[in-house]
Structures are given as structure tokens and as C-alpha cells.
Amino acid sequence: MKKFLKLLAIAVVAFVLFVLLKTLTLTSKSSAVAQVTPIEVPDEALARLQKTIQFKTISYSYTTPHDSIEFTGLHHHFASVFPLVHSQLEKKTIQYSLLYKWPGTDASLKPVLLMSHLDVVPVDEGTLKDWEAPPFSGEIKNGNIYGRGTMDDKVSVVAILEAVETALKAGLKPKRTLYLAFGHDEEIGGEQGAGAIARYLQEQGVQFECVIDEGGEIVEGLVPGLTKDLAIINVAEKGYVSFELTIATKGGHSSMPTADNTIGSLAKAITNLEANQFPYKTIPLIDRQIEIMGPHMPFIQKMAFANTWLFGSKIYEALGTHTTTAPTIIKGGVKDNVIPTSASVVVNFRVMPGETTEDVLQHIIKTVNDTRITVKSISNRNEPSPVSDYESASYKIIEKTVLQLLPGAIVTPGLVSGGTDTKHYQTISENAYRFFPIRVNDTNITGFHGINEHLAVSNYKEIVQFYYQLIQNLNE
Numbered sequence: 001m002k003k004f005l006k007l008l009a010i011a012v013v014a015f016v017l018f019v020l021l022k023t024l025t026l027t028s029k030s031s032a033v034a035q036v037t038p039i040e041v042p043d044e045a046l047a048r049l050q051k052t053i054q055f056k057t058i059s060y061s062y063t064t065p066h067d068s069i070e071f072t073g074l075h076h077h078f079a080s081v082f083p084l085v086h087s088q089l090e091k092k093t094i095q096y097s098l099l100y101k102w103p104g105t106d107a108s109l110k111p112v113l114l115m116s117h118l119d120v121v122p123v124d125e126g127t128l129k130d131w132e133a134p135p136f137s138g139e140i141k142n143g144n145i146y147g148r149g150t151m152d153d154k155v156s157v158v159a160i161l162e163a164v165e166t167a168l169k170a171g172l173k174p175k176r177t178l179y180l181a182f183g184h185d186e187e188i189g190g191e192q193g194a195g196a197i198a199r200y201l202q203e204q205g206v207q208f209e210c211v212i213d214e215g216g217e218i219v220e221g222l223v224p225g226l227t228k229d230l231a232i233i234n235v236a237e238k239g240y241v242s243f244e245l246t247i248a249t250k251g252g253h254s255s256m257p258t259a260d261n262t263i264g265s266l267a268k269a270i271t272n273l274e275a276n277q278f279p280y281k282t283i284p285l286i287d288r289q290i291e292i293m294g295p296h297m298p299f300i301q302k303m304a305f306a307n308t309w310l311f312g313s314k315i316y317e318a319l320g321t322h323t324t325t326a327p328t329i330i331k332g333g334v335k336d337n338v339i340p341t342s343a344s345v346v347v348n349f350r351v352m353p354g355e356t357t358e359d360v361l362q363h364i365i366k367t368v369n370d371t372r373i374t375v376k377s378i379s380n381r382n383e384p385s386p387v388s389d390y391e392s393a394s395y396k397i398i399e400k401t402v403l404q405l406l407p408g409a410i411v412t413p414g415l416v417s418g419g420t421d422t423k424h425y426q427t428i429s430e431n432a433y434r435f436f437p438i439r440v441n442d443t444n445i446t447g448f449h450g451i452n453e454h455l456a457v458s459n460y461k462e463i464v465q466f467y468y469q470l471i472q473n474l475n476e
């Protein structure tokens, strides 16, 4: 017994020492980058952004046409305030989407695409009173600019144009051809905008070194214990699919309900799906993110980040690294005293890289385990994106650009759970990086598609400075 206790004590000590050793040896590997002085962004640039926000370039659905006056109005606004872009770049309009080509001096280099989208989501009328300033005003109040598109994501369209106009004024000539692409229907899938642009470029035989889109940000104070700016360059996005589950029964009179009646059975299927979630898991990209963030965390969190073999599940949960399950629409029943013969529910899934929409379908059938329920997809079945190379030269250029402007920031690759327009360029681009330096914190995070969408004026200037510096760095 004594011997056993002794062995146990040794095992415990070894275990603690191992955990501590892993923690203490988790150190930052980021390389030092010299800070640069960013370009001056004049106040007139704010007026150009404000005016951009005022166009109601809303995407509702493919059955509600886009408002041509608003979209063409925005095109004319760009042509009038960015004259050099419009005289020196080749421009092509595809429906309401815009594509610009800035030819480079070295045709042997693959082009790079800077992209964003012109459309925004509608504003729920009932929430208008909760906005600090009207959603299509572009009003500036207390150092913030308000309106749809200040975060998602007209802001980066104008910032890219502002940076290119400034570069043209300075006489900069890109070595590598740069394309700028701004879709008009990203918020409803991007098929007619980015999709059409990508098909056009494919016909032209264009192959990109990389595309750089929205979808990553600078996270401020949202990770408990992390005090530095965290720049997340998302190198992959989850897949997307919505399945409709429909139950068919004999129905009947509500005075004689059976134990397995229609709505109750469908409800059971929903609770089964919610109770049997896809497991959290890691992929090399997530391991890398943990390795980069870990050294900057306070001791206890650092210990967890350094010992994912022991504490990984909590971190994966916080990072949302699994296929998510979200029931979103339910329908059924016609009269209060009739048991309906059918009812249905729509469940939306965001699919983790490494899994497929077919895996989701099989999971539903197995989990629901009810032959009266049929399952069919009612959305595009978008598989998870490939994971772009986070060791590539172009990734390193984006990383360097961030560090030149924000010394001390932590830059990490990541996985985005929402969808972006980059999916349309998958076949014509080596890599896709989703990032621009919009600062997201707990005062503005609800602005994405929500109430009071706004951006700090100082942050807008940083975004323009980022694109300008990026264009310069792509020339090296």
C-alpha cells in the first residue's frame, strides 16, 4: 500500500511538472517587424465614405430586384470622387457589380484580387428608434460614423478605392496586376455578383496568387485575459446547408391524440438534433491559432492553451470548432382541433472543415431515427472551403502589413463561421484570405446585420492605411 501511494505521488508530481513545463515553454514565435509611418488620410475621405453609406444598396432576395437607381447612383459617386481610378484602371460592370483591373509591370507575377461587396442587409423598421443616427445617413457623431455598410462592408470598398486613388496620385505602379472586385449580392449568396465576376475571369484565364476579402478582423477585448490587439486572418470558412425535415402522418381528431402525433414527433426530432451536436474537434489550423495566442494569455489560460491534450475541449468550444446545428423555421397545423398530417422544420448547419454536407445528412437521419420524417436540402450545399496556406508569401505580406501599422498586435490565422464571397473564386485562386483591420469589440459587435452599425472614424483611417500599405508591400 505504501509503495502504491509513493508511486501515485510520483505520478502526480510528474503530471504537474509536465503541464507546467508545457506552459513555460509555450513562447511567442512572432518575428519583429519595423513600424512604418502610415499615410495621412484627409478628412475629405470621410465625406466620400459618408456619401457611400447614403445609397440604399440593399439585397433582400432574388425575388426582390435590386434598386437600380441606388446601385448606379453609387457607381456614379465612385466615378466622380475617385477620378484617377476611373481614368487609369480598366473597369467592367457586371449587372451592378464592379470589377477593376490595374495592370502590373511584371506579367510573370500572378495577380492579386482585393474584394468586398456593395450590398447591405435591410434594416428592421421596428429598430429604427434604437439607432444613434439613421441607418442610411452616414452621420458622424462622437467620433463614430453610423449606417449600414460601415462594418459590413461597403467600408472596405471605399477604403480600397481611397487607397488605390492615393497610390495613383503618388505615381505608384504595381509590379503585380491588381484586380478590385465588388459584388452586389453577397448578402444573398453572391451568385450574380462575385459568382458572375469569377466566371468572367475564369473565361479570361485569370489565376490569382490570392484573393483578400472581408471576414476577419481585429478583435478587441473579446477574448478573456487577452489585452493585445488580435488580428485574425481567416484562411478557411465553414460550409453551409439548410435541411428541411418533414413528417407525414395520418393526422386525426384532436380529441383522440396518439402518443406519437405529428407535432410532438417533429419536436422530438428537433430536441434529438440539439442534444446530439457534432463533436468539437481540432484541425492543424486551430492548433496553429492556439499556439500563436497561447503565449499572450494570463498564466491559467496559457496553461490550458499549452496543454490542449488535457484542456482542449473548452478552447475548441470557445472557438466554435464544430459543425453547428440551428433550427430556424417551423411550420405545421391548420386548425386548433385538428392533428395535422404534416409539419416541417428547417435546420441550418455550418459545416466544419473535414466534414461534408453529406455527413450532416447522414447524421440527421441517424439521430432522428424516424422513418416518417423525410429530409431534403433547401439551400445550396456549400461544402467547407479549402484551408488556405498560412505559411505562403502572400499570407506573410498581410501579416507584415498589420505588424507595420500595429506593432505588438498578435496576428493569427483562423476559421470564419459565416460565409463570404471568396467561395466563388475557389477555382481561380491559390489562396483566399479574409481580413481587413476593422476593430470589433463589445460595443459594436452587434452592429453586423444588427442595430446601430457603426465604426470609429479613427478605425476607418486605419483601414485605408492598411490597404495603402498592403499595395506597397505587394510591390516588394
Ligand SMILES: [Zn+2]
Pocket: 117, 152, 153, 186, 214
Ligand atoms: Zn459582408
